[in-house]
Amino acid sequence: MADKPSDRNEKSGMSRRKFIKNSGLVAGGVVGGGLFGGLFTNQLQKKEPVTPHGNTNGELQDARVSINRAEDFAILSAATERIFPKDDLGPGAIELGVPYFIDKQLAGEWGVNAKEYMKGPFITNIQAAGTHNDERDQDSQGPNSATQVPIPTPRYQSILNRSEIFTLGLRKIDQVAQEDFGARFVELSPDKQDEVLRMFDEDKVEMKGVGSANFFHLLQQTTIEGAYADPVYGGNKDMMGWKMKEYPGPRASYLDKIEEKEFIKMEPISLRNYQGH
Amino acid sequence: MVVKLDKVDVVVVGTGWAGGVVSAELSKAGYKVVALERGKNVNRDDYIGVKDELRYTNRYEMMQNLDPETITSRNYLDETALPVRTRKEMMVGTDLGGGSVHWAGATYRWKPYDFEIKSKTIERYGKDKIPEGMTIQDWGITYDEMEKYYDRWEKTAGISGEPDPIGDKRSSDYPNPPMKESPAVGLFMETTKKMGYHPYRVPAGNLSQAYTNPDGEKINQCMFCSFCTQYGCDFGAKSDPLVTVIPTAMKTGNFEARTGAYVKRVLYKSGKATGVLYIDKMTGVEYEQPATVVVLAAFTFTNNRLLLLSGIGEPYNPKTKKGVIGRNFNGQFGITFLGARGYFKDKKFNYYMGAGALGGTLSDFAGDNFDHSKLNFINGGGIELRQYGDGAIATNHVPKGTPNWGPEFKKNSIYYANRSLVAWYTMATMSYWHNFTDLDPTYTDSYNDPLLRITYKYTDQDRVMAKFGIEKSREIMEEMGADIVDEDEIPHEFNHVYNGGHYAGGVIMGADPATSAVNNYLQMWDVDNLFVVGGSAFPQFAGHHPTATIGALGYRASEGIEKYLKNGGQLVKGKQESASV
Numbered sequence: 110m111a112d113k114p115s116d117r118n119e120k121s122g123m124s125r126r127k128f129i130k131n132s133g134l135v136a137g138g139v140v141g142g143g144l145f146g147g148l149f150t151n152q153l154q155k156k157e158p159v160t161p162h163g164n165t166n167g168e169l170q171d172a173r174v175s176i177n178r179a180e181d182f183a184i185l186s187a188a189t190e191r192i193f194p195k196d197d198l199g200p201g202a203i204e205l206g207v208p209y210f211i212d213k214q215l216a217g218e219w220g221v222n223a224k225e226y227m228k229g230p231f232i233t234n235i236q237a238a239g240t241h242n243d244e245r246d247q248d249s250q251g252p253n254s255a256t257q258v259p260i261p262t263p264r265y266q267s268i269l270n271r272s273e274i275f276t277l278g279l280r281k282i283d284q285v286a287q288e289d290f291g292a293r294f295v296e297l298s299p300d301k302q303d304e305v306l307r308m309f310d311e312d313k314v315e316m317k318g319v320g321s322a323n324f325f326h327l328l329q330q331t332t333i334e335g336a337y338a339d340p341v342y343g344g345n346k347d348m349m350g351w352k353m354k355e356y357p358g359p360r361a362s363y364l365d366k367i368e369e370k371e372f373i374k375m376e377p378i379s380l381r382n383y384q385g386h
Numbered sequence: 387m388v389v390k391l392d393k394v395d396v397v398v399v400g401t402g403w404a405g406g407v408v409s410a411e412l413s414k415a416g417y418k419v420v421a422l423e424r425g426k427n428v429n430r431d432d433y434i435g436v437k438d439e440l441r442y443t444n445r446y447e448m449m450q451n452l453d454p455e456t457i458t459s460r461n462y463l464d465e466t467a468l469p470v471r472t473r474k475e476m477m478v479g480t481d482l483g484g485g486s487v488h489w490a491g492a493t494y495r496w497k498p499y500d501f502e503i504k505s506k507t508i509e510r511y512g513k514d515k516i517p518e519g520m521t522i523q524d525w526g527i528t529y530d531e532m533e534k535y536y537d538r539w540e541k542t543a544g545i546s547g548e549p550d551p552i553g554d555k556r557s558s559d560y561p562n563p564p565m566k567e568s569p570a571v572g573l574f575m576e577t578t579k580k581m582g583y584h585p586y587r588v589p590a591g592n593l594s595q596a597y598t599n600p601d602g603e604k605i606n607q608c609m610f611c612s613f614c615t616q617y618g619c620d621f622g623a624k625s626d627p628l629v630t631v632i633p634t635a636m637k638t639g640n641f642e643a644r645t646g647a648y649v650k651r652v653l654y655k656s657g658k659a660t661g662v663l664y665i666d667k668m669t670g671v672e673y674e675q676p677a678t679v680v681v682l683a684a685f686t687f688t689n690n691r692l693l694l695l696s697g698i699g700e701p702y703n704p705k706t707k708k709g710v711i712g713r714n715f716n717g718q719f720g721i722t723f724l725g726a727r728g729y730f731k732d733k734k735f736n737y738y739m740g741a742g743a744l745g746g747t748l749s750d751f752a753g754d755n756f757d758h759s760k761l762n763f764i765n766g767g768g769i770e771l772r773q774y775g776d777g778a779i780a781t782n783h784v785p786k787g788t789p790n791w792g793p794e795f796k797k798n799s800i801y802y803a804n805r806s807l808v809a810w811y812t813m814a815t816m817s818y819w820h821n822f823t824d825l826d827p828t829y830t831d832s833y834n835d836p837l838l839r840i841t842y843k844y845t846d847q848d849r850v851m852a853k854f855g856i857e858k859s860r861e862i863m864e865e866m867g868a869d870i871v872d873e874d875e876i877p878h879e880f881n882h883v884y885n886g887g888h889y890a891g892g893v894i895m896g897a898d899p900a901t902s903a904v905n906n907y908l909q910m911w912d913v914d915n916l917f918v919v920g921g922s923a924f925p926q927f928a929g930h931h932p933t934a935t936i937g938a939l940g941y942r943a944s945e946g947i948e949k950y951l952k953n954g955g956q957l958v959k960g961k962q963e964s965a966s967v
Contacts, residue, residue: 359437362609372734
């Protein structure tokens with residue numbers, strides 16, 4: 110009774126599609142460089158989407174503690190805003206503080222994979238680092254599916270921790286923007302930014318050490334978390350995410366409301382309110 | 387240097403429902419019991435006021451730290467297994483009370499059919515109904531024999547429920563009435579009744595009223611606060627070992643729980659277990675804890691791994707199909723709990739409220755309650771609609787066709803935040819010769835001991851049954867009036883995501899020592915003073931949640947351990963059954 114060979118082993122022999130096009134567009138976009146870098150930074154400060162959140166009220170929590178380069182943070186801000194854009198329903202990722210939320214997450218135990226198994230050997234070829242088993246689009250299922258973030262679940266086999274994946278991924282976004290679209294990511298139109306991000310989502314960009322879809326799913330997951338996690342973590346500014354969703358925040362009891370037929374809308378309260386400080 | 391401690395009557399590895407029940411019963415009977423728990427010492431105070439979705443649901447606060455140890459996983463025998471590295475892919479509880487503290491609370495008894503599945507399937511459909519390679523077996527115990535243990539555990543836990551209208555014989559009602567009914571649950575109940583089914587309320591470990599159990603432990607009334615699954619209870623209103631069996635054991639004065647104690651080996655000499663070797667994670671000091679009886683009541687993975695590491699029992703060899711430790715690994719993950727999600731355009735539910743086991747269910751398609759003559763599978767499962775209470779991060783369901791991010795995602799995810807319900811099939815999983823555990827040849831834990839390796843793949847039985855359940859769920863969702871109904875997709879192959887906590891087998895019960903590791907008292911055939919208790923004993927998985935059966939087996943094992951402590955010896959005479967696989 111011979112066992113069936115692994116699909117994965119079969120696939121590894123196949124060549125992956127190559128997506129980074131060597132088109133004429135590449136010529137204009139060189140990463141880094143003294144003069145260009147300086148111009149870039151100046152431009153950032155002028156452009157609206159990269160000035161995350163108008164810090165006019167002394168919001169002292171809003172500063173980078175993990176991502177060193179301002180330009181990486183600008184790319185992060187612009188990308189999260191495309192994933193969760195401002196619209197007539199309410200604020201987008203930047204206004205909600207999502208980029209700062211992500212920066213703080215990357216600085217903590219989750220960002221450095223403190224509680225994950227990070228012992229080798231690592232399967233470092235791109236096939237193993239890519240997204241596995243992505244045929245299920247119904248998220249994580251099981252008894253807790255209602256409490257999971259609805260994104261595909263890649264199998265993590267990278268030697269890189271999440272913070273390192275973000276740094277590589279953000280810079281790769283900018284590289285793809287320049288090589289394929291001829292401009293820095295933050296300077297592209299929203300449609301073009303979406304095109305760049307879609308290439309990552311569809312695992313069409315080659316990255317070193319991690320699949321581009323894995324990076325994108327991390328970015329997507331943390332963007333949603335930043336929009337809706339308790340404000341204590343730096344996102345969901347002023348509970349605006351919860352207000353959009355009519356989510357009431359942590360509360361002690363719905364004992365007298367659980368049988369109620371009509372929808373009950375409540376002003377949200379935060380963990381700080383709940384713990385009664 | 388290993389520090390040798392004074393001998394105790396019983397040493398128990400693990401403090402969840404299995405270890406908790408055994409600790410309570412034996413310390414009540416006057417025996418000196420030491421329980422070893424690798425996680426932290428926690429109590430109710432640890433769970434008061436911590437309603438934080440990011441920390442508990444998305445960052446897995448109550449789950450094992452995988453840095454020192456995880457499992458490896460593969461589908462096929464000739465593959466190299468890779469470690470399951472992140473807690474997103476590997477949900478296993480830890481700390482005092484174990485996985486039993488973060489459970490949802492759904493509490494089902496398994497059926498007479500489940501305990502005698504092989505005989506009953508052959509009896510009704512003939513031998514050919516069991517496909518080649520399926521290694522299901524009878525448990526060596528019947529439902530009628532298990533009934534009193536179920537009854538006992540339900541009273542300890544204060545389960546709130548009503549009997550299944552097409553269910554099995556019960557010696558008494560649930561100790562508490564069902565929880566209040568939310569409109570979404572009511573809609574499921576009413577609709578499925580109209581469809582000719584027999585719905586009933588999910589029996590719940592979330593208490594419908596304040597209750598004092600037979601051991602004198604008080605459990606409070608559930609507040610429907612929604613911070614339940616993956617959380618410890620804010621109110622002491624979810625039945626778990628921290629509010630029941632552990633305090634019961636403590637009160638006897640005969641019990642000590644040592645936390646931060648990572649067990650490395652069961653010590654074994656001339657056919658007897660002599661104790662366990664563990665390391666104190668705070669000091670790094672290694673201890674030998676000698677005991678008259680050793681009880682492994684840890685999670686399935688740990689029970690399997692400790693036996694393999696200790697060289698106790700014959701490891702299962704898939705090539706020869708001989709050996710027992712690691713045989714019949716099974717569980718509900720991945721392909722189970724598939725169903726259909728309905729989106730309601732003009733109806734809103736207060737879906738941010740709820741409790742782990744608040745819900746409706748039906749058993750019309752469970753076990754052998756329906757005729758399988760024309761179906762290409764055996765067994766079945768419950769169909770459930772549960773109102774856990776959705777967190778804001780979790781509630782991002784969008785109808786199929788909506789992009790996963792961007793403007794349309796935002797619009798739909800917000801619109802449907804309180805407008806979608808899901809019904810699913812809690813289907814059974816059968817065991818096969820090719821699904822098993824052994825030790826990984828490459829990856830090790832932080833003490834350089836090999837990790838446990840899981841080899842697991844789906845079969846046609848799984849896929850066909852999943853499809854059946856999805857179709858039934860869809861019909862119900864349509865009848866409930868959903869405007870859009872999206873069916874879950876059936877995965878082609880197991881994707882190495884161990885979600886939900888329902889992993890079982892590998893140290894299975896049975897009547898025949900050639901195909902089971904433990905007898906029906908959970909006593910090892912090879913080692914009379916070693917009992918292995920928990921989900922690891924399930925020869926295959928039934929179509930309902932496992933906790934009640936683990937609790938009941940805890941009582942069954944306690945009875946066996948007491949018998950052994952009084953009289954010694956092997957408690958059951960093994961039978962030789964036909965060795966056909």
